[in-house]
Amino acid sequence: MSLVGAVNAAEAVVMGCSAGGLHALKVVLATLRPARKVPILVVCHTASDDLQGLARLLETCSAWPVREARERERPEPGVVQLAPSGYHLLVEPSGELSLSVDGRVSFARPSIDVLFETAAMAYGPRLIGVIMTGANHDGARGLAAIRQRGGIAIVETPATAEVATMPQAALTLAGADHQASLERMGALITQLIDPRPIHP
Amino acid sequence: MIDAPLPEHQALEAFIEAMQTHHGMDLSGYARASLQRRVEQLALRDGHASIEALVKAIRRGGTSLPALVAGLSVPVTEMFRNPPIFQRLREAVLPVLASWPHITIWQAGCATGEEVYSLAILLKEAGLYERSQIFATDINEAALAKAQEGIFPAREARAWSLAYRQAGGSGSFSDYYHAAYEHIRLDSRLKANIHFAHHNLVTDGVFCEAQLVLCRNVLIYFNRELQNAVLGRFRDSLVRGGFLCLGNRESLSFAPAAKAFVAVDAEARIYRLQTS
Structure with a gap:
């Protein structure tokens, strides 16, 4: 069986959301069912200090386990890993995750831009970036960096997003390869992760 | 992972090498992703167009170590944090x-x-x-x-x-x-x-x-x-x-x-x- 897109098959998915993000993550993770296991790295600004509580909550909706991202570990395929509150989450060129307490970027720590920009450098074209609901501009530069290196950019359709500011900012600065409503988002990411067989 | 080193990574390694050679400062054990961002900001702060330009300035002897370190380790802290x-x-x-x-x-x-x-x-x-x-x-x-x-x-x-x-x-x-x-x-x-x-x-x-x-x-x-x-x-x-x-x-x-x-x-x- 030959595979379309296998050359640049996604090695990871990075997701960013802010205001309204908890609901958005629940909906997307509930409908995300790829056969291929890749790591999913998430920055959600509205996460409280109780990240374990958030992980447990999301896990009730998700087919994959959800936990906090840990420094010095390679991102685990088939696991949703959340940036700890108060720390930037970065992907090292070696592929390991790292954390920093450097200043806020786009008024946020963790910042979506920091995760996306470092992931773009580490994964190049084999990365899917997703920007969803939020009331600020974080993630727009990061999404542009992903596209610049040949990765795939998905933005939640602003018209149907709970808060349109963040997806709109991402579209304005970076553009997108795909726009999707929350309800279609999980299926779209699933399709992009799983390489499709060619039917002659 | 990407297969070959990016120009950005090469520039960072050149910076690390220049810091060692010209200032005796060993940054080789620093995690690269956060260091990359810090060096980019340092270059910007000091008016260099790129990390490469900053490296040239270091090699010319036009930089001071305390100023570089102050720009590299930007402190962000607070009292009774956590x-x-x-x-x-x-x-x-x-x-x-x-x-x-x-x-x-x-x-x-x-x-x-x-x-x-x-x-x-x-x-x-x-x-x-x-x-x-x-x-x-x-x-x-x-x-x-x-x-x-x-x-x-x-x-x-x-x-x-x-x-x-x-x-x-x-x-x-x-x-x-x-x-x-x-x-x-x-x-x-x-x-x-x-x-x-x-x-x-x-x-x-x-x-x-x-x-x-x-x-x-x-x-x-x-x-x-x-x-x-x-x-x-x-x-x-x-x-x-x-x-x-x-x-x-x-x-x-x-x-x-x-x-x-x-x-x-x-x-x-x-x-x-x-x-x-």
Whole structure:
């Protein structure tokens, strides 16, 4: 069986959301069912200090386990890993995750831009970036960096997003390869992760 | 992962090499992703179009090490950061420290001093300050000078008061500072037993025998090998039964040097050097 897109098959998915993000993550993770296991790295600004509580909550909706991202570990395929509150989450060129307490970027720590920009450098074209609901501009530069290196950019359709500011900012600065409503988002990411067989 | 080094990565390695050759500063053990961002910001701050341009300036001899270090290690900290950790230090560590006649504490990576002053307040309230000496060290001389001053923006006072109470403070945070215009000046008695000193964790050795080493959110900037080497340095600095407190998302699990420690409170990242 030959595979379309296998050359640049996604090695990871990075997701960013802010205001309204908890609901958005629940909906997307509930409908995300790829056969291929890749790591999913998430920055959600509205996460409280109780990240374990958030992980447990999301896990009730998700087919994959959800936990906090840990420094010095390679991102685990088939696991949703959340940036700890108060720390930037970065992907090292070696592929390991790292954390920093450097200043806020786009008024946020963790910042979506920091995760996306470092992931773009580490994964190049084999990365899917997703920007969803939020009331600020974080993630727009990061999404542009992903596209610049040949990765795939998905933005939640602003018209149907709970808060349109963040997806709109991402579209304005970076553009997108795909726009999707929350309800279609999980299926779209699933399709992009799983390489499709060619039917002659 | 990408298959070949990116131009950005090559520029960063050239910077690391230039810092070693021209300034004798070893950055090779730093985690690359955060260093990359910091060097990009440093280049921008100093008016260079790129990291490559900054590297050229270093090679020409047109840079000063303290200025580069000040631009590279941008301190971001606050008093009683993560209040529950200070609560745990108060409950689980200070009562044991009280059993030593003289207490030596090393805070590695003190930046602009917020944390060491928080610790000083903790010791005051436990009645231990007068027999304590605290070494607060950092690689960044500009930050150290600021720490020594003990003057902070007044806009922080409210958040720090709250953090102080959450950390179990027994008085009022305002007992420890004088407000003047836009600033607060910490009570100078808090620094009587604090010695601020320049120290590079990468290259400088052990200089004291301590009952407590506090090093929060510094190791996250190092790769595994350097994390392990620095942990070994902390181990060699501590008396038997001495305590180590790390940042609340730092992990000892990868470092062979961690075998010498047992967790007192794993969630708070408080460890103790085994006695045998």
